[in-house]
Amino acid sequence: MSDPAEADIQELDPLERQVVSVFVDGVKVLGLPRSIGEIYGLLFISRSPLSLDDLVRRLKISKGSASQGLRMLKSLGAVREAPGNGGGERRTYYEPAVELKRLVGGFIREQIRPHLESGKTKIRRLAETTETVEDEEHREFLKDRVERLEQWMRSGGRVLPILQKILGQ
Amino acid sequence: MSDPAEADIQELDPLERQVVSVFVDGVKVLGLPRSIGEIYGLLFISRSPLSLDDLVRRLKISKGSASQGLRMLKSLGAVREAPGNGGGERRTYYEPAVELKRLVGGFIREQIRPHLESGKTKIRRLAETTETVEDEEHREFLKDRVERLEQWMRSGGRVLPILQKILGQ
DNA sequence: AGGATAGTTCAATATTTTTTGAACAAAGAT
DNA sequence: ATCTTTGTTCAAAAAATATTGAACTATCCT
Numbered sequence: 324m325s326d327p328a329e330a331d332i333q334e335l336d337p338l339e340r341q342v343v344s345v346f347v348d349g350v351k352v353l354g355l356p357r358s359i360g361e362i363y364g365l366l367f368i369s370r371s372p373l374s375l376d377d378l379v380r381r382l383k384i385s386k387g388s389a390s391q392g393l394r395m396l397k398s399l400g401a402v403r404e405a406p407g408n409g410g411g412e413r414r415t416y417y418e419p420a421v422e423l424k425r426l427v428g429g430f431i432r433e434q435i436r437p438h439l440e441s442g443k444t445k446i447r448r449l450a451e452t453t454e455t456v457e458d459e460e461h462r463e464f465l466k467d468r469v470e471r472l473e474q475w476m477r478s479g480g481r482v483l484p485i486l487q488k489i490l491g492q
Numbered sequence: 493m494s495d496p497a498e499a500d501i502q503e504l505d506p507l508e509r510q511v512v513s514v515f516v517d518g519v520k521v522l523g524l525p526r527s528i529g530e531i532y533g534l535l536f537i538s539r540s541p542l543s544l545d546d547l548v549r550r551l552k553i554s555k556g557s558a559s560q561g562l563r564m565l566k567s568l569g570a571v572r573e574a575p576g577n578g579g580g581e582r583r584t585y586y587e588p589a590v591e592l593k594r595l596v597g598g599f600i601r602e603q604i605r606p607h608l609e610s611g612k613t614k615i616r617r618l619a620e621t622t623e624t625v626e627d628e629e630h631r632e633f634l635k636d637r638v639e640r641l642e643q644w645m646r647s648g649g650r651v652l653p654i655l656q657k658i659l660g661q
Numbered sequence: 662a663g664g665a666t667a668g669t670t671c672a673a674t675a676t677t678t679t680t681t682g683a684a685c686a687a688a689g690a691t
Numbered sequence: 692a693t694c695t696t697t698g699t700t701c702a703a704a705a706a707a708t709a710t711t712g713a714a715c716t717a718t719c720c721t
Contacts, residue, residue, distance in 0.1 A: 352604075370630070
């Protein structure tokens, strides 16, 4: 069942390690866990799709980590299941999405938008609280600040599509 | 020396708590520690500049946290020392920078650019490693991937100034 | 049905990051 | 010169986050 010629490859070679390290750094900037970077990095530099088990073996991470990592990467649209490995193959193989547009889109959709939304909600509530302040001068100051927050949110909303457009090339 | 009427204000009022909470969420998205959000948030909603000691008392954080937090916020250009509180005042007071342009600029300069730079360096080294691969077909595949990484970095570099421009309004 | 292989879930553990607090440094006041 | 107030530093403690691994579910194969 096992193909020794492939199964024996365990450790990452130096080049693979370099690539993984680039992505580990990359995802850290985005606030995602290291395992995400490792998984995506290895997929990115592999010529053929890898199974969950390949990732576990080669990266020496737990099955749990690999499973959760793949789930998140799928939700971000950063990996997809490799299409039709013909006949009776049960295991699923994964390949990376390598178009920046798609990666950025997924990140914005999954990680940025939700926070922007919940921020807007909080700020709306804040605006209401502001109204109840008795002292007029103070109230005007607060309104001014809340107004500014709302402006920031609007700018944020405007900038995302533009970001996507520029990075989709 | 102490002005009881002011010094007695300890707890944050509900509105202040709401604002602080918005900023705590906000900085979390950016990958900055909660204390940064608390400090900036309280400054943002305060009508007059606050001293390090005010922050410690009102936010119930340690002097160390306040000091380090203020240092980071200064480096980001997100707070500045309040100008000339006249005569013999030794303590320094801080006020927030409230222009989005400045905040975004500081964040990009301090948090994004350095990572972009070190990423580029790593990728340059990677390109060299790629050259040493014997098998031509494999080498060509790797070159293709590294090329793509370089493209991503270029896109990143191009997008930052545009971001700043759009948010500077 | 029973066995084997693939993959998921989640409580416990490990790691990383942040915060604290006490010692220290700087500088004005007496 | 010494005391006092203000602020900084950094090792240790606490909190937050990620990873593990074992129990579980699903599905295919005989």
